[in-house]
Amino acid sequence: MKKTKLKIAIAGAALVAAVATGTALAANGSSAGTGSRSGAEQARTEQTRTEQAKQKTPGVIKADGSNVFPHSLDFDARSNTFLAGSLKHGTVSAVSPDGKVRTFIDDPQLVSAQAVLVDRERERDRVLVSNVDYGTADRSKKDAPFRVAGVGSYDLKSGKQDWCVDLTAVALDGKKHLISDVTVAPDGTAYAVDELTPTVFRIDREGNASVFLRNDLLKGTLDIPDFLNDVGMSAVEWVEGNHLIIAMADGSLVRVPVKHPEKAQKVKLSAPLGSPTAGLRLLKDGSIAAVSSGLLTGKPARIQRVEPRDGWKKATVKVTDTVEDPVTSDVTAGPDGTTYALSGGLADLLAGKPNDGFSLTPVKTD
Numbered sequence: 001m002k003k004t005k006l007k008i009a010i011a012g013a014a015l016v017a018a019v020a021t022g023t024a025l026a027a028n029g030s031s032a033g034t035g036s037r038s039g040a041e042q043a044r045t046e047q048t049r050t051e052q053a054k055q056k057t058p059g060v061i062k063a064d065g066s067n068v069f070p071h072s073l074d075f076d077a078r079s080n081t082f083l084a085g086s087l088k089h090g091t092v093s094a095v096s097p098d099g100k101v102r103t104f105i106d107d108p109q110l111v112s113a114q115a116v117l118v119d120r121e122r123e124r125d126r127v128l129v130s131n132v133d134y135g136t137a138d139r140s141k142k143d144a145p146f147r148v149a150g151v152g153s154y155d156l157k158s159g160k161q162d163w164c165v166d167l168t169a170v171a172l173d174g175k176k177h178l179i180s181d182v183t184v185a186p187d188g189t190a191y192a193v194d195e196l197t198p199t200v201f202r203i204d205r206e207g208n209a210s211v212f213l214r215n216d217l218l219k220g221t222l223d224i225p226d227f228l229n230d231v232g233m234s235a236v237e238w239v240e241g242n243h244l245i246i247a248m249a250d251g252s253l254v255r256v257p258v259k260h261p262e263k264a265q266k267v268k269l270s271a272p273l274g275s276p277t278a279g280l281r282l283l284k285d286g287s288i289a290a291v292s293s294g295l296l297t298g299k300p301a302r303i304q305r306v307e308p309r310d311g312w313k314k315a316t317v318k319v320t321d322t323v324e325d326p327v328t329s330d331v332t333a334g335p336d337g338t339t340y341a342l343s344g345g346l347a348d349l350l351a352g353k354p355n356d357g358f359s360l361t362p363v364k365t366d
Helices: 003-030 039-056 346-351
Strands: 061-063 073-076 081-085 091-095 101-106 112-119 126-132 150-155 161-166 179-184 190-194 199-203 209-214 222-224 228-231 233-239 243-248 253-257 277-282 288-292 301-309 314-323 330-333 339-343 358-362
Touching: 073 330, 081 112, 081 126, 091 112, 112 179, 126 179, 150 179, 190 233, 233 288, 243 277, 288 330, 301 339
Parallel strands: 073 112, 179 233, 233 277, 277 330
Antiparallel strands: 061 358, 073 081, 081 091, 091 101, 112 126, 126 150, 150 161, 179 190, 190 199, 199 209, 222 228, 233 243, 243 253, 277 288, 288 301, 301 314, 330 339, 339 358
8 A cells, every 4th residue: 555545644634533523522411410422432433443443454466567577676766666577577666555556677798697785875876686597588698597697786767887897707706696695885885696606796886796705604505406406595684783684594694894894603593483484674773573474384474573682692583473384585675664575476487377467465574
């Protein structure tokens, strides 16, 4: 629901409440001075409160983008729009809260658009998109999957490319790559993580890239039958204290001090995250919401809250919600302080089946 509609609905509900209250007062004034309301009046007031609560409760957003197959998305609060990458078309779609979908970025250099990050800090007004190739996209090299790895920067108003960097040319290792996620530090430096090698890339605001870190802590250990082996880094967030928090697909977290990446270490968790961990969202209080896919178990995806201690050397983990669709792959902010989980139809994509859209489900994070 759009904010304008929400405000109108709330205002309408408030008017109904005012009318009901006025009616109750009038009735009380004409009564025998008891000061009590009739059962009918109390029922009307309770109904008004229930209607107000329903107006404030977000619903599932059914997006009408057929065969888009997004893996991740981000929310632009200024335009009240979600931006979702397409693994099938290599495009980025703008998704309104009413589920309408339109193509926003269509760059021939993008094979599959995986990670999507809105960056409005310090008026940068850009969208960062990771470029990957599962071998299933319209622009894929079917006989050579996972040979595309990059990050592109696009103007948030026009969708035009600022730059698109090829990270395989930076890695120069001849290996398969999958840039699963990207985050941005306050100075505009981007950090991209590779799911298939233990490599973190650094990219400056002009698109100049370098290898930031290679570390065995970041090696993949999770196997997804009939799809990928040795799956490693799945998501990343920059957090206060100038650290990168990297989610591993196996449910562990790694803390990387940006000024001393050689001191990377595993975060001591009260309980492991569900595996495979698929997406992260940094919350306002510095905690992280994580979504763990049920891809391997067939069980509902889990939303978990990770609360840091001792500068992210330790963290407490608790489950706050679930999503019925097991293959839920990301979690993001939404309108009016909400959080949404993305179910993009990844299972259908891998099976070569079409679909008629995707869904965003409101979830609890505390």
